[in-house]
Amino acid sequence: MADILAVENLQKHFEYGGGLLRKPRLVRAVDGVSFSVREGETIGLVGESGCGKSTTGRLAMRLIDATAGSIRFAGADITRLGGRPLKTLRAQMQMIFQDPHSSLDPRMKVGDLIGEGLRLFPEIDAAARAGRIAEAMERVGLRPEHADRYPHEFSGGQRQRIGIARAIVMTPKLVVADEPVSALDVSIQAQVINLLERLRSDLGLSYLFISHDLGVVEHISDRIVVMYLGRVVEFADCRAIFRHPRHPYTKTLISAIPIPRFGVKRERIPLTGEVPSPLDPPSGCHFHPRCPFARERCRTETPPFRRLSDGHWIACHHPLED
Amino acid sequence: MARFWANKAGVAGLAIIVVCILVAIFAPLLAPHDPLAIDISLQGMEPSEAYPFGNDEFGRDILSRVIYGARISLGISLFSVIFSLGLGVVLGAVAGFYGRGIDNAIMRVMDATMAFPAILLAIAIVAAMGSNMFNVVIALGIVYVPRFARIIRGAVISLKTREFVEAAISLGASDVAIIFRHILPNCLAPLIVQATAGFAYAILAESSLSFLGLGAPPPAPSWGNILSESKDFMLDNPMMTVYPGLAITFAVLGFNLLGDALRDILDPRLK
Numbered sequence: 001m002a003d004i005l006a007v008e009n010l011q012k013h014f015e016y017g018g019g020l021l022r023k024p025r026l027v028r029a030v031d032g033v034s035f036s037v038r039e040g041e042t043i044g045l046v047g048e049s050g051c052g053k054s055t056t057g058r059l060a061m062r063l064i065d066a067t068a069g070s071i072r073f074a075g076a077d078i079t080r081l082g083g084r085p086l087k088t089l090r091a092q093m094q095m096i097f098q099d100p101h102s103s104l105d106p107r108m109k110v111g112d113l114i115g116e117g118l119r120l121f122p123e124i125d126a127a128a129r130a131g132r133i134a135e136a137m138e139r140v141g142l143r144p145e146h147a148d149r150y151p152h153e154f155s156g157g158q159r160q161r162i163g164i165a166r167a168i169v170m171t172p173k174l175v176v177a178d179e180p181v182s183a184l185d186v187s188i189q190a191q192v193i194n195l196l197e198r199l200r201s202d203l204g205l206s207y208l209f210i211s212h213d214l215g216v217v218e219h220i221s222d223r224i225v226v227m228y229l230g231r232v233v234e235f236a237d238c239r240a241i242f243r244h245p246r247h248p249y250t251k252t253l254i255s256a257i258p259i260p261r262f263g264v265k266r267e268r269i270p271l272t273g274e275v276p277s278p279l280d281p282p283s284g285c286h287f288h289p290r291c292p293f294a295r296e297r298c299r300t301e302t303p304p305f306r307r308l309s310d311g312h313w314i315a316c317h318h319p320l321e322d
Numbered sequence: 323m324a325r326f327w328a329n330k331a332g333v334a335g336l337a338i339i340v341v342c343i344l345v346a347i348f349a350p351l352l353a354p355h356d357p358l359a360i361d362i363s364l365q366g367m368e369p370s371e372a373y374p375f376g377n378d379e380f381g382r383d384i385l386s387r388v389i390y391g392a393r394i395s396l397g398i399s400l401f402s403v404i405f406s407l408g409l410g411v412v413l414g415a416v417a418g419f420y421g422r423g424i425d426n427a428i429m430r431v432m433d434a435t436m437a438f439p440a441i442l443l444a445i446a447i448v449a450a451m452g453s454n455m456f457n458v459v460i461a462l463g464i465v466y467v468p469r470f471a472r473i474i475r476g477a478v479i480s481l482k483t484r485e486f487v488e489a490a491i492s493l494g495a496s497d498v499a500i501i502f503r504h505i506l507p508n509c510l511a512p513l514i515v516q517a518t519a520g521f522a523y524a525i526l527a528e529s530s531l532s533f534l535g536l537g538a539p540p541p542a543p544s545w546g547n548i549l550s551e552s553k554d555f556m557l558d559n560p561m562m563t564v565y566p567g568l569a570i571t572f573a574v575l576g577f578n579l580l581g582d583a584l585r586d587i588l589d590p591r592l593k
Binding site: 058061063086087088090091094095097098099102103104105106107108116117120163166170 | 491492
């Protein structure tokens, strides 16, 4: 399968603080991230809050500009694309946002919200637009006759469906879903996840699914990218990540998932310490101060992101045994 | 809307404003005399049956002048608020939306404008450009631009980080479309409140300018210059100053009551 999205050595540095006389400090929010999304595939992007996963998603969407690195969409380099071509491209990659309350303009009707992107294409007239809005609403399980209502008349789950309809009405190839269910009630989460999976097979979508909820990611993803402090630490098949994690960080993350069955206990590897400040990340491997297996080399030398075995990539000097 | 009608002070304010506007519109029907007609025999007369508010130094009917004054005072206020609202919204939205250098450039000019006492700046502008109604509108407009710009800038900065703005960008919407379709409609509440308060300020400022002889040029009656012309006769006929003063108080009170009520109603924290 061809790659729909491929990012390579993606970097985003933010300036923090600073003023007239003080030099701003540099935050490397995303620091050399590489991965790819194949057509029809779901990539799970996981990590603790502040690790740069949302920034990575927004970089891939070209919502913010990368400091360095490249983004390829369907084979074409889009890293520096601007103006009209970027607008046309945006129809093909859509985003679903985390908070269904702030992602919908409270002063717009649902139908106008969903159809907003279509307005940019003058060849789609009002009637065709209304048809596509109704179709998208039906696909996500909303009643098309509710297009005249305002977002505040809907529940959180329904509002997230509106957000999904807004994305799929553009007939995208890639959907970046930034924590699409974490703001929802657990009982609603499953419905929305199932809806996303059905849409993927019905419409041939690819997902970049950003989440901190490993249970959800395990369920929906084909492959998983694990990030820590702006870097990818492990990238492999979903099964490999969960059954045979090779990076100590991945292993501790997975060991922290609660198992909802009586009597079953997982061997838990407690993580000591706090997530270091991205303003002042540790030297060498960012994970070394919290890693139970860290050695001298981890302190001084940044581990390269390398291929361990077929389809299994890792950034660690001393990967765990299979 | 139902919340507004439940707010007695707001309804009272609205009623006062409506009365003022009706008086301004129907001034030719309401005024018993020509506001410009001079009659030396009536010079400085106390209130009488034919002239309920008395007559001024030229024997003109003060009631008619106060009624016609509503036209000029409200008219100048309206246009100056429109001027400062329009310019302030554009500058504030651009500053807030684009940030960084543009923001700094615009807002430092606004700060500099605000650093002058409002009435002093207006006097300076009118003095420099000449005293006529158009210049008074421009002067008052410029003075109040920073208030609108600041409010809009703040609202835009907080709104542009909301996900629906990001969603609009990801759909490919242009900056202009985002500002006009998503950001400004959501700024409407603070704008309405500020515009209402701006009316009250503008009426007062116009009166002050007229009182100082820099407002609407005589013989046209505005509440400020009626007050100004009558101040020399205050000891002989104090009522001459009371009527235009009451008109100013009445109108400003109306706008302030309405503004406060709207602020209470439109404040999302109170919902």
